[in-house]
Amino acid sequence: MALMLLLTIYFLLPVYFLIVAATKPQGDLAATNGLAFSHFNLFSNLHTLFTRNDGIFLKWALNSVIYAVLGAAVGTLISALCGYALAKFRFKGREFLFSVVLGGVLVPTTALALPLFLLFSATGLVNTYFAVFLPSIVSPFGVYLARIFAAAAVPEELLESARLDGAGEFRTFFSVSSRLMAPSLVTIFLFQFVAIWNNFFLPMVMLQKESLFPVTLGLYEWNGQTARAPLLQESVITGSLVSIVPVIIVFILLQRFWRTGLASGSLK
């Protein structure tokens, strides 16, 4: 019990520090105790954050949402279709395709980013939304999970009777199977959302235009400038808080889903 408490303090400490620091005026950051509140300056800090460089932070936040939400939504759909087909349809080469996908899980994404950059610069895709968005929709791990979930959640008899009723495979998938798979689809979405949200190397390699940055890359750039412009420090801190709190809240609200998903996906 004491051990758990200690570990909990360890996990919560940096976030608590961030919350406290985000409420302080820049001058108090170094001058006052980092774990105690001083002058409550949060709203002024937020105002500075959102108006700095013509509101570029808001643009970054929106970019992150576009990359992560849209990317994960498209990614979940295509992973689900593929995993479902690999689980429920019998065809030649099925195991081979699945092995290739599994191999994809093991390819380090950072090792992909550099050759992707070269290919994308040859096709003029570098420095566009697509440069980050397109590679993000591919999730071999999502297919892997979808296959396990589909095998577990969709009974063979149901497909059989849908076929006898003359329903097409797509209709069966969208109106019956996808509903049975719904909790696991949320899990796949969340995993992929976090993977894209956290991805840093790919956008760093692909993007030079600040207006296309996701929030991670933007804060990284600002953080690098704090040595020359110390006043940026407060914005980096407030910006970090603003970008993690919504995601943490969504995670806590959706924990029912990711927990069942993890339970069924944890390879019994």
Place this chain on the structure above:
Amino acid sequence: MTDTETRVARVAAPRESRRRRPGGGGPRAGTIVAFLTPFFLPFVLFYLVPVGYAIWQSFRVVRRSGGQYGTSYTTWGGFEQYGQVFQNSEFWSSIERIGLFGIVQVPVMLFVALIMALLLDTPLLKIKAFFRISAFMPYAVPGVIAAIMWSYLYSPQLSPVVDLLQGIGLHPDFLGPGAVLWSAANVSTWLWTGYNMLIMYSALQSIPQEIYEAAKLDGAGNWAIAWQIKVPIIAPSIVLTTVFSIIGTLQLYAEPAVLRQISSNISSTFTPNMLAYAVASGNNYQQAAAISVVIALITFVLSFGFMRLTSKRAGL
């Protein structure tokens, strides 16, 4: 390799192989292709093609005709780039660093995660949901932002932790040459312990209770149940988390890159990925490709090696 892959596939999805439909029927080939294409088309374009392209590039070299100022052209170079990788002392020191990091950080993190999962699984503990959520919360924090948060806790000017330790007479230098690797390791541990714990905990929850009752009748205590029954049963989850941690360690980039912004003790070639990026920024794409291929190969060898080793031992 393929042998292990199919074995993983069988371990991972044992259910459907048991439930093959007896009568043929099923969808037409065109329908199957329509289900698979939306994934496999981008998978080929953005996974397989870049991997192939990197391998191809890694066998090319840039040569100049007519001395140093001649025009440059790329040509087949065989293993020349790989020879350069293996002769590069920066490459070896980055590998050494990451090896040390992995050998310490991965076992520590997974051990803590396992202990937490086992504690959460006992009825002794109250307020489980709170512990579980606070441990899992860092998973929602991007590596860059986690590193920024921790860098403020490391920095001597701002850190309340440094203040506290100085109060009891310690003078830690989290960003010093000996410590900075472990400061980066701490960020990774903070980020991923809860995630790994949750995978193990979920596996623990799916163990049927009857097993414990039988063990108790045989006189097994809580300790024995935990180590002799629970841990072996969730071994596949532990293997999975280990493999993911190995992959994660070899990909390390964001955390040291952020710490580099405040510490002079992290070079631009601190990890293999940072080295690959630095070399690519110097316009030597062929060399960067060779480094990337080597990193990917090490990842494959280590993850498959570990899976094979443990699957033999645990009879998975």
